Amino acid sequence: MSHLACKGGSPVRTDRFPFWPIWGDEEIDNLTAVIKSGKWGCLHGTLSDEFEKKFAAYQDAKHGILVNSGTTALKIALTAAGIGAGDQVIVPAYTFIASASSIIEAGAVPVFADINPDTYNMDIDNAAELITDRTRAIMPVHFAGRPADMDAVRALAEKHQLVVIEDAAQAWGSQWRGSGVGALGDAGTFSFQSSKNINAGEGGIIITNDELIAKMARAHNNCGRSQDGQWYEHFYFGGNTRITELQSAVLMAQFGRYPEQMKIRQDNMNYLNEQLAEIAGIALMAQDERITSQSVHLFIFRYKKEFFAGVEKSLFIDAMRKEGIPTSPGYSIPLYKQPVFQKKAFGPRGRTIDLPIDYTAVFCPQTEKACYEEAIWFTQNVLLGTQEDMDDIVEAIDKIKTHADEL
Numbered sequence: 285m286s287h288l289a290c291k292g293g294s295p296v297r298t299d300r301f302p303f304w305p306i307w308g309d310e311e312i313d314n315l316t317a318v319i320k321s322g323k324w325g326c327l328h329g330t331l332s333d334e335f336e337k338k339f340a341a342y343q344d345a346k347h348g349i350l351v352n353s354g355t356t357a358l359k360i361a362l363t364a365a366g367i368g369a370g371d372q373v374i375v376p377a378y379t380f381i382a383s384a385s386s387i388i389e390a391g392a393v394p395v396f397a398d399i400n401p402d403t404y405n406m407d408i409d410n411a412a413e414l415i416t417d418r419t420r421a422i423m424p425v426h427f428a429g430r431p432a433d434m435d436a437v438r439a440l441a442e443k444h445q446l447v448v449i450e451d452a453a454q455a456w457g458s459q460w461r462g463s464g465v466g467a468l469g470d471a472g473t474f475s476f477q478s479s480k481n482i483n484a485g486e487g488g489i490i491i492t493n494d495e496l497i498a499k500m501a502r503a504h505n506n507c508g509r510s511q512d513g514q515w516y517e518h519f520y521f522g523g524n525t526r527i528t529e530l531q532s533a534v535l536m537a538q539f540g541r542y543p544e545q546m547k548i549r550q551d552n553m554n555y556l557n558e559q560l561a562e563i564a565g566i567a568l569m570a571q572d573e574r575i576t577s578q579s580v581h582l583f584i585f586r587y588k589k590e591f592f593a594g595v596e597k598s599l600f601i602d603a604m605r606k607e608g609i610p611t612s613p614g615y616s617i618p619l620y621k622q623p624v625f626q627k628k629a630f631g632p633r634g635r636t637i638d639l640p641i642d643y644t645a646v647f648c649p650q651t652e653k654a655c656y657e658e659a660i661w662f663t664q665n666v667l668l669g670t671q672e673d674m675d676d677i678v679e680a681i682d683k684i685k686t687h688a689d690e691l
């Protein structure tokens with residue numbers, strides 16, 4: 285009989301990794317207090333206001349504007365920064381759909397750049413090649429919590445007078461050269477959706493040091509109102525995308541626990557990086573001293589099948605799962621290859637809206653390699669385990685490699 289669990293052998297482990305979300309009395313007490321106060325909306329209570337200030341300060345920004353999701357945060361950040369119809373915005377092809385769909389929502393045109401395989405963040409040289417006289421903004425995504433090369437982003441933005449909107453949906457507490465991400469460009473956004481390291485079920489925030497962007501973001505989030513106008517006076521175009529005090533109650537509690545959890549994930553990331561460096565065929569993300577803190581929303585490595593008897597990524601993932609290790613293939617389709625982009629189905633009921641760009645002609649080789657062949661993810665709850673849990677991950681990879689010819 286084979287040693288591999290997928291062939292009838294014993295798995296490396298049967299215990300579960302930590303369950304997410306993690307909560308305690310703080311969430312329950314905060315929620316109870318909000319319910320009993322009768323002030324359930326952010327316009328009436330004080331918690332949302334307090335959280336905005338705390339989180340903005342944590343990321344080294346002057347202003348924070350809570351909204352109902354990370355997707356909404358991106359759309360509002362773009363609009364508040366003046367991006368609109370006909371503007372081109374450069375965004376990586378390897379990210380969550382919201383990075384690009386928010387650009388469409390803002391009326392602008394996403395232009396896809398490839399990623400650097402050593403970081404899985406935007407390849408800034410490729411971004412530079414995509415600049416035209418319509419390019420108005422660049423959206424670095426701090427993917428997995430790893431800060432993008434903000435020196436390069438800012439140099440490119442300065443040279444071409446581009447607005448910088450950082451998609452920091454996965455990067456709470458991440459720092460570039462000692463400064464919080466999200467506040468390194470014109471505006472930055474974060475997500476508090478269920479899978480995220482700070483979780484309110486849903487939610488998002490825009491942070492900025494720019495007074496006008498902050499003012500406009502508040503207006504777009506709150507029906508186009510101005511802070512000094514009358515209640516039924518609407519100066520700008522806007523919707524109701526506000527958060528509730530119930531979500532802010534949970535955010536407060538989650539945020540209190542966050543630094544300790546981030547440290548556990550970081551220690552485990554460093555440990556895994558050390559251990560996996562010993563296994564040929566596992567390519568790790570590059571080290572960069574300019575990254576002074578990393579949130580670790582995902583732990584990522586690149587799988588090289590030639591070191592695993594030619595076993596395809598999907599089969600390797602299957603084998604890992606059978607060994608008891610929750611292993612994810614990550615994004616399986618480059619954004620430009622998503623049906624919505626291939627067909628430009630941006631209108632109601634999928635109707636085509638013919639933006640002046642042909643997504644069927646886009647080809648980002650490193651993104652395709654990540655999606656189809658190499659990227660392997662462990663989600664943040666896995667990284668909350670013990671060192672012994674990390675040892676099980678290493679043991680499972682080692683075991684599959686040793687017996688790869690049986691797959």
Ligand SMILES: Cc1ncc(COP(=O)(O)O)c(C=O)c1O
Nearest residue numbers: 353354355380382453475476477
């Ligand atoms: C990189 C990135 N951008 C944006 C978002 C959108 O956030 P939300 O799910 O809160 O709308 C996410 C969430 O998964 C994300 O991972």
